[in-house]
Amino acid sequence: MKEQSNWLAACRVEDAIENGGVCVKHGEEQIALFYFTRRNEWYATQNECPHKKQMALSRGMIGSTTDEPKVACPFHKKTFSLSTGECLSGDECAIKTYPVKIENGTVYIGTTPKS
C-alpha cells in the first residue's frame, strides 16, 4: 500500500464551521471540508457537485440517513455519502473523498483521494 504523503494544511480547527462545510483552495482544485461536530468526525470531498458541475457542496447541509453521514447539494438537493462519496439520491456519479487529520489544532487534508 502506498503511504499518504501529501498533506495540505487547510485551516485551523476554529476556522472550520461546526456541523457545516468550508471550501479549501488547493491550487486549481476546490475541496469541501466538513466538521461534523455532532459525530466528532471530519470529512473532505470534492467541492464540485457532479449533477450540474456546481462548486457548491461545501455550502450544503450535512446530516445522516440511517447513520450514513451525507451532504446535500444546495442546488437540487442531491445527497452524497461523506464517507464513501456515493450518490444517495438518483444516479449521479460518486464524488471524490479525501482523508483528514488534525495535528496541533491544524486541519490537514490528504490530497490523494481515497479510492
Place this chain on the structure above:
Amino acid sequence: MKEPQIIVIGNGMVGYKFCEKLRSKTKSFKIIVFGEEPRRAYDRVHLSEYFNGKTADDLSLSTENWYQEQDITLFLNNPVTQIDREHRKVYTANGADYSYDILVFATGSGAFVPNIPGIEKDGVFVYRTIEDLDLISGYAKKAKTASVIGGGLLGLEAAKALIDLGIEKTSIIEFAPRLMPRQIDAAGSDMLKSKLADLGLHIHLNKNTTSIEGDGRITALKFSDDTVIDVDMLVISAGIKPRDELAKACGVEVGARGGIIVNEKMQTSDPAIYAIGECALYDGMIYGLIAPGYEMAEVLATNLCQGDKAFTGFDMSTKLKLIGIDVASFGDNFITEPDCRTIIFENKHKGVYKRINVSNDGQYLLGGILIGDATAYNLLLQTSNNRIVLPENPEELILGARGGSEPAGGAGITGLPDSALICSCEGVTKGDICAAVADGSCENIDDLKKCTKAGTGCGGCLPMVKDLMTYTLKSQGKYIKNVICEHFNYSRQELFDLIHIHELKSYDEVLDALGKNDGCEVCKPLVSSLLASLWNEMILKKGNDVAQDSNDRFLANIQKGGSYSVVPRVPGGEITPDKLIVIGEVAKKYNLYTKITGGQRIDMFGAHLNDLPIIWEELIAAGFESGHAYGKGLRTVKSCVGSTWCRFGLHDSVSFAIRIEERYRGIRAPHKFKSAVSGCIRECAEAQSKDFGIIATEKGWNLYVCGNGGSKPQHALLLATDLDSETCIQYIDRFLMFYIRTADPLTRTATWLNKMEGGIDYLRNVIINDSLGMAAQWENEIENLIASYKCEWKEAVENPAIRKRFSHFVNAPEDKDPTIEFVEMRGQKRTAEWKTL
C-alpha cells in the same frame, strides 16, 4: 434464423403503446414503424391542452431517444402507400419498399367529413392532429363567430377550444335531438344544454346542415329548415372514420361501414396482418376510446410472444370534464323500465343530473349517467362492473348517505374485489395497486405511477388510486401521521408547539430534546423556519446558519453558476429617485445585472459571495434593508398608485401597502407569502392572486385570502368586506398566525386552505368570530414578532463572526470563486449555461 420483422403502420397512441408493450416482453423482433404525421406519437386524448399552454413536446408519449434505445426503427412523415401481400412488402411515400413477416395496422381514424356542399371552403376544419390545431388557432385570430358540427364528445371539446381561443360567439350544431347521443339521455342532455348555455355556447339540436355558404371562404351555414346562421369558421366533428383505405386496397377484409375486420386475436382476414386501435372493427364495432385500443395492443403483443390473450369487447364507460362540467356514463346507460328500476336525482339549480339503472331485484347496478357531479363515477363503475351487491337503499349511491359521515368513496373501495379494474387504460387492478403499496415499494402516487403505470393514461382513475393507496397504508398501520423525516417523529404542527413549550432556541437544542441522530436537509430548514417564526431572532446566530437552506444561510438566493442575488425591500413598490440612483451605482460598481422583478422591485444578479457584505453595507447606508427574497416569509406587498394620483382611486392604496409591508416584513412562515393592495375594483395590483389581498371599496377595504400565482394559480377568496384599516390589519394578524402555526412545511396559503376541512367558511369563523378562542393569543404573538424585527443584513454586516462566513475559500478569504463565469447579453452580463446537459 433471421429475426422476424414486424412493420407497424401508424405511429399514433395505440401504435406506440404496442411497441412499448412488445419491447417490455421481448427484444427478439425487428420492429419498423411508419408514421404519416411529422412527429412522434403524442397524447391525442389531451390534445386540447395544446391550446392551454402544453407544447407538442409535453404531449409526446416518448422521449426523443426512446425508439433508438428500444432498437425500433421509426420513420416519420413517411406514410405507407401500398401493400403487396403476396411478397409481403410495403411501399412508402418516398418510394422505398420494406419486407415484413408480420404487418400491424395502427392507422387509427380520421374525422368523418359529411358530404355537405361547400365543405371545401376556407375556414372549415377538423379536430384530430396538432397540425389541425395550429390551423384552427391561426384562423381563429381573424374570426368572431364559429360553429361546430357535431354535439358529441369531441364536438363539445372543440367548442370549448374555440371559446378558449377567444371566439366571441360559438355554437354547436347537432343533428340528433340531444347532445352526446351515445352517452347520455334526453334529460341529461337538457341539463347539459342549459349549463353550456350559461357559459355562452349556443346549442342547436335537430339541425341538418344543407350547405356551407361563402365565396371561397365560409360565411354562413344553411339548414334543412331554411334557417341560416352566419359564421366565420367551422369545425367538423361529426364522428370518426376508420383509416382502412390501405387495407381495402390490398384486399384485406373491411366492414361495410368501414373498419378493418379482426378476430379476438386482432388478426385480419390475412393471417400475417393484424389491426389494432381505432382502425380495427371487432364484432361490428369501432372502439373510439383509448382504453380499448391499449387493450388491443396488449392482446397482440402477448400473443406474438406466445402468450394467450383474447379481446372480447370493452366497456365504453366514460367520464369527462367538459368546459368544467362533469359528464359520465357507464355500463348499460340507456336501459329503461320495465327492464330495470331507474333512480333519478335532479337539481336544476345546481345543474346536477344523476341516473342509475338498478336490476329489478334491486341487487345490482346496471349502468347510469352523471351530469354536473361525477365524483361517484369510479365507485359506481366498479360497483357495476364487479356486480357488487347493492345496499338496501341504492339511492344513497347518488345522494350520499344522509347523516352518515362516510364519504361516497371511502366505504366503497373496501368492498371491491382484488380483480376490479381500476385503471382501464393500463389494465391495472385493485390487487396490483394494493400489493405494490403493501410490499412497501410505493408510498406515494409518483412511485405508484412508476411501478404500476396506474393513472398514466387518461388520469381519470387517479382519485381512486389515491384512495386505495391511503386505505392500504392505513390498514397496515403505516399512514399514521405526517412525520417530518427519520429524525423527528412529529408533524410540523406538533413540533411547533413542542419547541414553543420547551422554549428551544437553536437547531441543536431541538434535535437533542426532540429528535435523534444527526438531522438532515429536510428537518434542518424546517426547524430553522419554526425557530424563526417563534422567536424572530437573527437566523444566523448560534450556529443556526448551517441548519438553514443555502438561500437563508447566505441571505441571498443562490443562482445557476454559484453567484447570488441582491434584492432590497421596496415597500409597496414606491421608490425615490435618489434610491434608484443608489441601486444603479451599486450595480455598476459590483458589476451586477439588474432587472425589474415581477414583485415591483429591483433585483441585482450575479454577486460573488465575497461581495455580498460590502454591497449590503452600501445599500443599508443609503436606507435600504433586506428584501427577504431568499426567505420563507413576506416577499412583496404590491400596490397600485391609488387615490393619490388615479382618477378612479377610492383610497390611498400605496400608503396602506407600505404600512402592511413594514408590519409583516421579516416574519418567517411555512412558505413565502405575498400581498397586494388595489385602490379600486379595477384591481391593478392583482390583489386577488395573493396570499392576502386588499381592495378598496367605497366604505373601506375588502380582504381576500389564500390566492396564489405560481404553478397552480388560484384566486383568493373574499374573507370580509368594507373593513376599516385597523380591523383589516387585525384580521390579517390572526390569519397569518393561524397559517404559521398550522400549515405543513412548504405549503402556501392556497394549498393550506384547500386541505382545510370546512374551507373558507371555517376559516372565516376562526378569523372573524374567533371560534377557536385563539385570536387574543395570536394578536399578542404577532405583536412580539413585529416588535423584534431587525434587518438581518444589517446584523450580518455588523457582526464580524457572521460576516467572516461570506467568503468562498477558508484558506484564501480574499479570493473569489474562479469557476463562476458570465457572458454578455444586451449590454449586461448573464450567467453562463450549466456545464452539463
